[in-house]
Amino acid sequence: MSQKKAVILVSGGLDSTTVLAIARSQGYACYTISFDYGQRHRAELLAASRTATLLGSVQHKVVTLDLRSIGGSALTDDSLAVPEEETAGIPVTYVPARNTVFLSIALGWAEVLGANDIFIGVNAVDFSGYPDCRPEYIQAYETMANLATRAGVEGQALRIQAPLMNMSKAEIVKLGLTLGIDYGTTVSCYQATEEGLACGVCDSCRLRRIGFEQAGIKDPTRYQSGA
Known part of the structure; x- marks a missing residue:
């Protein structure tokens, strides 16, 4: 009997890397997909490729999109600043319809592969x-x-699986460590340097840092000087 297949959306960050490890632990042959959509934090693409390799992806695909052409987000429009303090409501780092676009392409690949799970x-x-x-x-x-x-x-x-949906960041960190993840290889920062150094002050960095603190785990994130 052939191994069941799954398409895994990976960004190189803490959450998607954990999801990849979960899928692998459940016996899936994992096909990973990332998106070069014009994001300012391009270091995540290298991190995604790196973690896909480390966690045994059968095939890693990078799909190029131009979401800068519509803008509307601090991640795709350099004239909009990434907030460095917690903000009320939906933040400007929200990329319009991003998950819908990403899932649609992943869905197409899943059909081609004969995979029932994303x-x-x-x-x-x-x-x-x-x-x-x-x-x-x-x-x-x-x-x-x-x-x-x-x-x-x-x-x-077809199933869309979101195993982290109801977990705190601390719970995600603890689970990932039991699955053998080295979170030092991941990049979550919205304005990471080309080398993957995190700013330490954006919303994504804040949530990640709190997760390690609440989990009682030493934060392996590589920060920019003074962050």
């Missing part, structure tokens, strides 16, 4: 308030995926 590292506990990280969104997208694909119509049920 894993994504969204979280609704310790997160920045993005609307496309909520359980309602994931459930709705899964329904759409099964309506919109040949695989779904022909009875090959």
Whole structure:
């Protein structure tokens, strides 16, 4: 019997790397996909490739998109500053429709591969308030995926798996360590340097740092001088 396949969305950050390790631990042959969408923190692409290799991805694919052409986010428009303090509401680091775009391409690849499962590292506990990280969104997208694909119509049920959805960042860190992840190889910072050094002050850095503190684990993140 052939090994079951899954497509894993990986960004090189803490959450998606943990999801990849979870999928691997569940016996999936993991096909990883990242997106070069014009993000200012391009160091994450190198981190994604690195962690995919370390965690045994069967194939790692980088898809190029130009989300800078529509802008609307501090991650795709250099005229918008990345907030360095916690902000109310949906922050300017939200990239319009990003997870919908990413999941749609991952869905297409899953059909080509004959994979019934797509894993994504969204979280609704310790997160920045993005609307496309909520359980309602994931459930709705899964329904759409099964309506919109040949695989779904022909009875090959497609599942969007978000195993971190209800976990705190500290719980994610602890789980990842049991799965053998070296979080020092990951990059979460929204404005990391080309070498992957984190700023230590953006929302993503703040959530990551708090996660290690609450887990009682030494933070392996490589920070910029003075961060």
